[in-house]
Amino acid sequence: MIGPLGNSSIRPLSLLLVIAGLSLGACGGRSDTPEDNDSDQMRQAMADGTDPNLWLEEVEGERALDWVRAENARSLEELQSHAAYAPMLAEAREILTSQDRIPEVSLRDGFAYNFWQDDTHVRGLWRRMPTAAYVTGGTEWETLLDIDALAEAEGENWVFEGALCVAPDYRRCMVTLSRGGSDAAVKREYDIAEKAFVEDGFFLDEAKSGVAWAGEDTLLIATDFGDNSLTESGYPRIVKRWQRGTAFAEAETLFEGEAEDVGVWPFSSWTGDAYQAGVVRAETFYDSVHYLITDKGLSALPFPPKTDLAGITQGLAIASLNQDWTYEGVDYPLGAVIGLDLADGGIQTIYAPADRTAVQAVVPFKGGLYLTLLDNIRGRLLMAQPRSLGWQTNTIDLPDNGVVSIGAVDEMTGDLLVSYENPSQPETLYYQKAGGVPTAIKSQPVFYAAEGVVTRQFEAISRDGTVIPYFVTAKESVLEAGPAPTIQYGYGGFQVSILPTYSGTTGRLWLERGGVYVIANIRGGGEFGPAWHQAGLKTERQKIYDDFFAVSESLIEKGITTPAQLGILGGSNGGLLMGVSLTQRPDLYGAVGIGVPLLDMLRFDQLLAGASWVGEYGSPDIAEERAFLETISPYHNLDPEADYPRPYFFTSTKDDRVHPGHARKMARLMQAYGHPFLYYENIEGGHGAAANLDQQAIRLALQFTYFGAELGLLAD
Template sequence: MKRLLTGVAFAALSMTAAHAQSEVDVMKNDPFLWLEEVQGEWALDWVRAQNERSLAVLEAHPAYEPMLSEANAILTSDDRVPSVSLRGGYAYNFWQDKDAVRGVWRRMSQKDYLAKSDDWEVILDVDKLAEDEGENWVFAGTDCLAPDYSRCLVTLSRGGSDAAVVREYDIDSRSFVDGGFELPEAKSSVTWLDADTVLVGTDFGEGTLTDSGYPRIVKVWKRGQDLADATQVYEAATTDIWTYPYSFWDGESYTGGVFHGETFYDYNWMVLNEDMEAVRLPLPKKASLSGFSSGDFVIELKEPMEFGGETYTTGSVIAMGRAMEEVQVLVEPTREIAVQSVATSKDDIVITLLDDIAGRMIRFEERRNGKWRGRDIRLPEGGVIGLRTMDPSTGAVIATYENPITPDTFYLIENRRPKEIDRSPAFFDAEGMMVKRYEATSSDGTKIPYTVIALKETLENGPAPTIQYGYGGFEIPILPSYGATAGKLWVERGGVYVNTNIRGGGEYGPAWHQAGLKGKRQIIYDDFQAISEDMIERGITTKEQLGILGGSNGGLLMGVSMVQRPDLYKGIGIGVPLLDMLRYDKLLAGASWVGEYGDPDNPEERPFLEKISPYQNLKADVEYPRPFFFTSTKDDRVHPGHARKMARLMEEYGQEFLYYENIEGGHGAAANLDQAARRLALQYAYFAGELGLIGYDEE
């Protein structure tokens, strides 16, 4: 009875008055609501019992220990090439290894970095800080003040949650600034305007957050001023998603503004004028302000834009003058060309493209005769191009090239000619490995690409244990990158690993994503299942050897695939998932995703969610694969209640499942490298057991 009463009380508190059902109806419709109480006594008792039961199974598998050792060796290798941020003549890096589990923030001169020196200056030792302060700190990034970058706003999370504290840090003295800018734990965003002024969006007290739990008010905060006395410059409705500040450095001063999300995809971009008034840019709601260079705003369009008698197409990148009177098209998409990323310095713009998923990079040099001129940077073709950093003052870029069996090669680009500066080590033996691209035909006739990574002999010998990875949402592309742990722990042992480019992602631009929004979302699941069937038809794998894997939105994909096609899969890895699609918008940041999934309280949108929601569609009399749920108590983005309730319902139905919840870890389900290695070893040991991989016998 205590468990049920706790569930009712929590359910009543977790719903707004407008959406609340009666306690009787809540209990009738969902007897496992008590598992939504994240730190509830009964909930955590259940979690610990499931962890103990499941770890006994997974850690006993012969592959687990060797896989754990290999994952640790990869994640903590001293041979990794440090990925850096260039600014103020220095290369900054955050580094974790076996001795620095939480990590160290460090730097060296750009000249020394390019000379491959290992003489790093430690700026902040997070392990020592955590020990000194008795906190489980996870380093979550910095924002440093131009032009010398010696004063920084450091973000630290407890256990890896999205909510974090912000503290001002002085690099020269290696200490936090006494009386400096400091924010308590919240989902904050703060950025510099000058040495004594910041723009801040945070939890200012009762009524200052949106229904999604994000800031709805932005203020200008002066040094020495109480946060409560900061000057408000913008306010959004509680039903909107968020308001966050931003700023760009133009080489002399900062330009500040406000990013207001009415929904996850409908934005208002404001610029602050000299009187600190927010002036809206004349952009469509579906557009992103991606940078500022030589007096121009650089904008990505997610829908057509009418301006000055011209129409600018969806997927274009445009430059708009600060006076907002003229526009120049920098990139215009085609059916196969989509924008991957945009970066700016004070004088230059660099854009990476996906050309039928292969990477390209274009540099736009300082304007001549009022126009930008773009030229391709000559990087290797046919793989993934990554823009790692761009110096905001000099425009120097560090970029990488990789493919599924070729680790990163690092290039310095100071004009249009890349100079190779380093190569990442190979963490698995790629000798005899193959990368093959195929296309499956989805339910509407659309061709859906996917990439297969395997040993040549594995493919030649016939069907093999296969992990099919998918995401399919939020315009996030899944690229054929170098997978160190997948290659070592799985492919080397004779397994097949598959990346899928299903709709909902960004591989072919906004249209590829928008094809699967809300009630059109079933096409995403059709795409994924079509790839599964295509691989079986090609003889790559069989139903008894096919496993699928995904996290977050990909965890929803896994849950839907399990309940829709239990006959098609032998193993399912369901990571930090959304699974209760009739209550997702009531849990943590869920309300912010209504633009992606639809509104359960909208009578026109609810029927589709009822049709696909894994939690509500699980059946007692259906034989399902034994899934592996993994999540984190500290995940304050996707509520752990999704995984808990689905697993508990399977328990109620007498269905087999495995479950592991990291008590720390945030949305990545791991708060440090040790936890990350363990999660990877559990994941691959699970698939080895379910799919019959036997390549660990020699260990």
């Protein structure tokens, strides 16, 4: 899916932010002066419904890239010449490459596996150490694969995207490598013991593929098999079973979806002695059918369409319901976690959330499962285990009033790594043996001076009366002094929750300098479960934007900031939110950061993975939905005569999820209309707009320099 920059979604079908004296005088950040008739031609073309900027959709087109390079040069010259840029860049690099960061790991078969990047290993190291050593502070890592060395040896711009290893010994793994960070990637079989790619092993060429192990010599694959093998969204529509030692062309077809589907993918769960495998057919982004592979073929599970399958354990298929469901006369509520007994077909209720409580993650293991919850956006962790009279849930004791995230679970032992953090307290990592108590084992370094920094939760009232929570983080002295430069971040889509986490870069580059940072928990997200998300789908989407505006107005009413000092930031779907905010309420804002955005909502479904998102936004091919999209599409609602704050667009050429043409075309239209803007397109980097830590540091330094200068936090 199109997730927020720097955040991850828990949804299984994830197809899953940041700049010099910026002056509005003289050139004012304008692009090259448009030709005398450029504006008139653009106005007429847009009025006629003819897109005059389609040439910018040619991702690698020479004319398009010439325009990109010119805009990059113009914008970078201004931003990087600001006195604050170099210090901010150095600070961001120091934080991102710190050797004292907590190494995030996965747990399996007695080992902790980690992917590590720093200033020496720019592309990164895939490595491991025994779990026992990791939890007791060990520092000796065994390098499995050096991505920098591999890229140099093969002459490729490899970005490591993960590894899927086969049980029970987890020796052989399908390693995913993308060129420049794109979603399309190569998958190659790797032998950990030999520290080498397997000669004549499983291999999938560059594509948006999915794989699942069904045994040490059996791989389920969904990829580009040639003509008519992809959906209109660009994802696989065929799943095959490939046996070791046979040719790729001989793989057995298990399932074929339709071209109109979002895609089909294989899945599997290791039960302790064998794999239980299946296929998920995503008919829309939210409606799926799950099949198990049996000796008699594929068997459809009876779940309703809006269901997320978490995995299979102890003969139960564990799932979260994103709709109310009545099955065999029993009602199961929206947001509940259930288990389907694969032997007798019975349904067990494992957990049903209360009002203002939402399940965020469900992770099964042999013996039970872990659930993370949001209770009025405060994190909680539960362990659920089956008992003779039903499922028993126990709260795992962790600090209150913060964000709780599962880091890793050993699927066989139930050993758990879980973290706690809040905006002024760095992440603390806890380790718990199954059935034990959590023990703090590692803490993230203090990356900024948080003394005196406070986080407060407030509520705004949206246009329809809905209460919208938001969090404000700043030095208490800044809040007491009155209006201050503020960045308000928002996303509002795809059931992705935006939480008040610790960010060393935001703290050092923004809060330490006297800025205020705000996150808005608007509808469309998952902070209060599926209903909170579904309230803003398709033609109801204006509610999301009204929620965001209500938070902005509340900040101004409380004297936290002023319109001239209020900047907003969002990426991907949040980039659409920024575009709508720019065109609908330019009076509220002094700066707008628009990252890897959707902006042309009348053609989004024709660009890259866009067709997969009609379940979220609606379809331009359906009259009622198109009529609504016409009212919000930023590209089509840009007013030649309006007075807009100067936005900063940032995107990536290599983003093969959200087309860079969205940002290019909107910026070009502003150029023709004579509106000031800044633009930076990373030539690589994928949907995260950065392919490595150095590029992330540049993105963050540009972002905070832009906001600081535009909102008056930084001196010229």
